[in-house]
Amino acid sequence: MMDILKKIAESLMEFEPEDTIALVNEALASGIDAKTVLNEGLIKGMDIVGQLFKTNEIYVPEVTMAAECLQEALVVIKPLLKEEPSDVKVTVVIGTVEGDVHDIGKNLVAVMMEGAGFEVIDIGNNVLAQTFIDAAKEHNADIIACSALLTTTMAVMPEVAALAKNEKFEKDVKVLFGGAPIFEKWALENGADGYAEDASGAVQLVKDLVSRK
């Protein structure tokens, strides 16, 4: 069993989505449950991808292709997943803020989060502050993640945080800021509940914030 799961994890770095899907189907056909395939195969694979990216052993083209393998495999896996009472479901609404059309960083964070097993609602780029709030309400989100590449558009992030603080959500929604021009001090001073330097850090931050709730 471990052998096929290891192959699934490693297949993400082969950049052939069809091969990953074939391995996932093989694992499922052999009787391994979908959750184990997800956690021990695909998520472990994305952990490796995240680490390699963090240490500059791979770059955006490789991560983007690994993400494509993951996303196509998730299409197969997701319908087979059964919710269990012990499951901690984390829902993240993520987008690039108004005035900013850069989405590579946001997409990387989204796929890393998806790879970590979170439910990710990607609301795209050039997103109005109120749209983040509306999406968080609609999807009963735990986290609102705002991305910006431009220093000019950073100004939208405090608007999102302020709207979130004044909104009556069903949950205690946390707001995260990220992107090249953002730094921790500014993020925390402007309403963010957390800041991470990179995509892997963002995943860990969400885990930490959710576990504290």
Added chain:
Amino acid sequence: MTAKLPTMTYQERYNALLNKQPTDRIPFFHRGYGFCAKNTGFSIADIYEDPEKSYLAQSRTAEQFHSDGTPFYTFVSYGSWEFGGEIHWPVDRYASGPSVSKRPISKPEELDDLILPDPKTAGCVPKMMEFAKLQEKNNVQIAFICGSPFTHAANLCGVETFMKWMIKKPDAVHKAMRLMTDHIISVAQYFVDTFGEGKVLARSAAPSESNKLISPKHFETFALPYLKELHAKVLEIGVDRIYCHVCGEHNDNLPLWAEVPFGDPGMLSFGHEVSIEDAAKTFPNHIIAGNLDPQIIAKGTPEEVFEGSRKVIEDGMKFAPGRFLFMSGCEIPSNTPGYNIYMMQKAVEEFGWY
């Protein structure tokens, strides 16, 4: 401290720098395209859409901050509109430059349908030519956009898609690079034909080749051959020299950049991610410009800007004496406090004398 007074005009200083002659102080360029617009009461869209207003906004801002930089035309997202895509002018609340509303292509096979556009009518080129005529009329450096071919080619389909093609469809990337390189050469020829040999500066920026996005190996495979070819060709047809902004994290690419011709001397500016020392050592014969972190300029206190400027100026004068130009490490945001730009100017006028 007694303030020194300049003994050169900006034009004399700029010419001396290019001619490898002594200057009274280091040249300074405030940088900030959108900043110039807001600083002088124009809209961000004006500075891209209206050459007259753009020229005025830039020259007035340069005058205000004793900047040695002369007005130039640039266009964010170059490569898309020029090949039949559509752009959205920066009229929205936080927009800082034109963005692509429709890409010319989304699939590799669509590259076969793309044809080289007429440089006289392609995308922003007519506005760039109109601007260049203002440069000529005002006797300042005439310039045109000259890449980088990789950054512009990625704008054909979007950077993320282009990145995937590098792994799965390398032939498509080479085809896009070929097309974009040929297009830029045709624009260079148009400008040389219009203004004459030795009159035109090629301006280039290379953000998408940054090691934040691609590996040095991919830079070597997909970007470098076309950069070398393009620069050699435009110099051969009569472009005076090349200025390139090596944007962002390029430390692992530096030895490869050293293979690229830029003219004698060429000009290279760097982000704060690359030290002035490394840049000066890698390019011992070119003008080195940079590289105060734009975040400090935009969000720092005046004291932080002044101190940061001092450090960069001292590095520049130590490692690239006589061939250093002080500027921001990248574009500064339009809402940067003007007083922080003044702090850069003040640091130049306090620490930048030779």
